[in-house]
Amino acid sequence: MATSGRWWPIASNPRRSVPPSACPTGWTDPVHSLPLFHRLTDQPVMVVGEGEAAEAKRRLLERAGAVVVGEDDPRARIAFIAMADPGDCLARLKARGLLVNVVDRPELCDFTTPSVLERGPVLVAVATGGASAGLAKALRLRLEALLPQSLGLLAQGLADARQRLREKWSDGGERRRALDAALADGGMLDPLDEGSAARLDQWLVHGEAEPFWHHDMMLRSDDPDDLSLREARWLGQADLIVHDPAVPPAILARARADAARSVLEAGQGAIAHSGNVLVIRRR
Known part of the structure; x- marks a missing residue:
């Protein structure tokens, strides 16, 4: 989940196994992709191909503020290919060092695009690593029903109140505990409660940090x-x-x-x- 406008989630896909020695945390089965949120405003992003799939990618990128360009633009660092036979195009773009997404061919992708839910500055991205776009969409629709429209107002309010938060709770741990308590289920700023954004100022005055445990x-x-x-x-x-x-x-x-x-x-x-x-x- 991200809370900053004009970012768009892209999950990078290493497409390789990682030996246990390379996993300092002890995990021997690393996650298949690392979700990243890229700021794309005014950035050139390449779309190669025609048809409904290519148009869908263009709309997605324009919504994120990107400038959609063709294969002849040397500035692009990210590309989407929507072609029945992507082989030659994929080879050319990979040789230029671009990160490439091939529509409906997850095994060829450097990154995949998730199903995205937006509430103002809050983005929730649901991905399956290309396994099933339908499953990602179904999960997103379930989340749509859970997350109120006012969630974006709460996120923006917390961003605007960042300095007030630091002044009230100068210690980072204390500040985190105060936020954890307020954002918990049933808390004053419960993110699933439509009225939470309206209570933010009241919480900034009367809220208290939970004692550490x-x-x-x-x-x-x-x-x-x-x-x-x-x-x-x-x-x-x-x-x-x-x-x-x-x-x-x-x-x-x-x-x-x-x-x-x-x-x-x-x-x-x-x-x-x-x-x-x-x-x-x-x-």
Whole structure:
């Protein structure tokens, strides 16, 4: 999800296997694509081909603010090919160093384009790595029903209030805990509540940061789907995760990407940390 206008999501596809030694987090099965949001306003993007598929790509790019150009434009760094036989064109563009998307040929793509839901500056991109555009669309339509139109107003309001947030909560961890509490289910700024944007000023005056916590969690299973809602919330809010060496990567993958991590050592005593600490043990 992104919260800045005129960005467009593109999922890069490495199309190669990664050895375990190249995965410092311990994952041996890396994600198939890395979602990136590209600022395309006034940027040249190439579309090669004719017909409905090519026109759909042109409309998509123009909506994102890009300048659609042809194959003879040397400035483009990203290209879309909508042709029945893309082989020669693909070879030419790859030789020029362009990142290329070939419509309906995910095995030839350097990147894929997801199904996109837009709420003002909020973009939600749903991708399947080219496996099924229909599935991505179905998921997007489900999300359309969940996310209120006012979500964009809430996002813009939070962006405009960034300086006020820093003044009220100068410590980054404290500020994050205050936002986490406000944006939680039933919170004052619950993003699924139509009225949240209208309560932003009130929250900036009266809102308080949650005190930091320290929780111990004993895994009942190596399957992340067996985590309780509370445990999943702890993983998403922890600033530091101290875990048993045997905790599987699939569990740790549910944590905040920027949370600090360390391995729990035998006989380790109290953990001093000015933030939310989650200790994960394995039976």
